Amino acid sequence: MNIAIIGTGYVGLVTGVCFADFGHNVVCVDKDEQMISMLLDRKVPIYEPGLEDLMARNVAEGRLEFTTDISQAMNGAHAVFIAVGTPARHGDGFADLSYVYAAAEEIAQHIKEFTIVVTKSTVPVGTGDEVQAILAKHCDRAHFEVVSNPEFLREGAAIADFKEPDRVVIGTDHVQATDVMNEIYRPISLNGKPILFTSRRTSELIKYAANSFLATKIAFINEISDLCEVVNADVSEVARGIGLDSRIGSRFLQAGPGYGGSCFPKDTLALLRTAEINDVDLSIVGSVVASNDQRKINMADKVVKAMGGNVSGKRIAVLGLAFKQNTDDMRDSPALTIIPILQKAGAKIIAFDPEAMEEAKHLMSDIEYANDVYDCVEGAAAAVVITEWDVFRGLDMARIKSLLSEPNLVDLRNIYSAKSMAQLGYNYVGVGRK
Numbered sequence: 001m002n003i004a005i006i007g008t009g010y011v012g013l014v015t016g017v018c019f020a021d022f023g024h025n026v027v028c029v030d031k032d033e034q035m036i037s038m039l040l041d042r043k044v045p046i047y048e049p050g051l052e053d054l055m056a057r058n059v060a061e062g063r064l065e066f067t068t069d070i071s072q073a074m075n076g077a078h079a080v081f082i083a084v085g086t087p088a089r090h091g092d093g094f095a096d097l098s099y100v101y102a103a104a105e106e107i108a109q110h111i112k113e114f115t116i117v118v119t120k121s122t123v124p125v126g127t128g129d130e131v132q133a134i135l136a137k138h139c140d141r142a143h144f145e146v147v148s149n150p151e152f153l154r155e156g157a158a159i160a161d162f163k164e165p166d167r168v169v170i171g172t173d174h175v176q177a178t179d180v181m182n183e184i185y186r187p188i189s190l191n192g193k194p195i196l197f198t199s200r201r202t203s204e205l206i207k208y209a210a211n212s213f214l215a216t217k218i219a220f221i222n223e224i225s226d227l228c229e230v231v232n233a234d235v236s237e238v239a240r241g242i243g244l245d246s247r248i249g250s251r252f253l254q255a256g257p258g259y260g261g262s263c264f265p266k267d268t269l270a271l272l273r274t275a276e277i278n279d280v281d282l283s284i285v286g287s288v289v290a291s292n293d294q295r296k297i298n299m300a301d302k303v304v305k306a307m308g309g310n311v312s313g314k315r316i317a318v319l320g321l322a323f324k325q326n327t328d329d330m331r332d333s334p335a336l337t338i339i340p341i342l343q344k345a346g347a348k349i350i351a352f353d354p355e356a357m358e359e360a361k362h363l364m365s366d367i368e369y370a371n372d373v374y375d376c377v378e379g380a381a382a383a384v385v386i387t388e389w390d391v392f393r394g395l396d397m398a399r400i401k402s403l404l405s406e407p408n409l410v411d412l413r414n415i416y417s418a419k420s421m422a423q424l425g426y427n428y429v430g431v432g433r434k
């Protein structure tokens with residue numbers, strides 16, 4: 001199959017590289033010349049484990065190209081995937097669809113033979129209809145079909161999620177489009193993974209419902225963790241105890257400082273706006289959003305409380321800034337809420353993150369950055385774990401304690417054993433546990 005991908009951001013790049021690795025011929029196109037020249041140099045502008053090697057291999061084997069020229073990319077393409085950003089619009093939180101519609105306008109200029117136009121970007125219900133209307137303004141209706149095909153990639157695990165997904169969702173009832181999409185995803189169905197065909201609108205909604213449901217699981221276990229702290233129960237064991245019930249499932253029940261990232265915060269808000277426009281009350285999703293916002297604020301209070309109620313003039317070592325491990329992404333990271341509150345309360349922040357420090361420098365001020373964890377904690381009155389990086393799990397905790405000026409350890413990801421930390425003499429505070 002010949003495939004064009006519009007947009008070489010996170011989703012577009014991972015999709016293009018993985019399709020090429022399935023043996024398809026892929027051309028990725030982006031307006032951003034700097035981005036394309038970087039990719040032509042076989043450099044990946046984002047941090048995603050394994051992506052650079054996979055990209056280099058497919059480029060070398062001649063299946064993957066990059067260009068700024070959409071006509072070149074679409075020449076002979078059986079399918080063109082729109083994978084541009086749909087950020088939350090300022091003001092109302094609705095998904096900003098201007099890039100999607102601009103891509104549709106451009107695609108319309110280059111459709112010659114029958115082409116499938118696939119929306120890979122996360123788009124609200126009904127966007128496919130809009131894209132279809134834009135294309136129909138410029139080309140013969142018989143020459144294209146618009147299909148929805150949402151992505152479910154987790155940053156840091158995107159290649160595995162793409163190649164071995166729990167399912168692929170495809171929104172179309174068009175026979176030829178179904179054939180093309182089946183062919184494109186054949187390597188995945190050969191692996192026994194289900195390809196779910198549904199209507200375009202249903203497919204668009206599945207993406208938002210999935211992300212909102214996962215966000216709900218996290219917000220739920222975070223609330224239960226608050227209760228655990230008061231009634232002296234352990235949230236990890238509660239999560240295990242409920243998660244073993246296959247109706248509930250064990251994943252996404254890890255209590256922490258609140259969910260962040262490029263999807264859950266944005267998609268829950270966008271779903272709420274869609275509901276509002278359609279006069280439907282999604283009170284559960286509304287509560288999840290409010291609960292998660294409050295969660296992040298509460299985590300700053302937890303740090304202050306662990307340090308005896310006053311952090312003024314104190315040095316606090318923050319371990320981890322990214323919204324989760326294995327990414328340099330800071331979007332909606334709990335760190336962006338927690339750190340400014342601590343600074344406002346008079347604390348001096350010194351931080352270390354294996355990947356996200358450059359990004360953090362653009363988003364927060366007055367932070368000192370350390371070269372490694374041991375540098376970071378030296379002379380600090382508390383160490384606060386915000387991101388669950390693997391490298392934080394095996395640290396020499398006795399040495400860390402000797403470097404801290406006060407033995408406060410606030411573990412917002414529960415990556416350490418409370419018992420061992422207490423034995424080492426820490427004032428250890430986790431989430432949802434004694």
Ligand code: UDX
Nearest residue numbers: 151152153154155252253254256259260261263323324
């Ligand atoms: C998510 C979805 O998982 C993915 O399917 C979708 O395509 C994009 O959005 P991502 O944002 O990359 O992926 O990360 P994910 O691993 O889902 O984590 C999101 C947030 O939830 C992070 O802040 C993470 O720390 C938090 N989280 C996740 C928890 O607090 N507890 C959990 O049990 C799981």
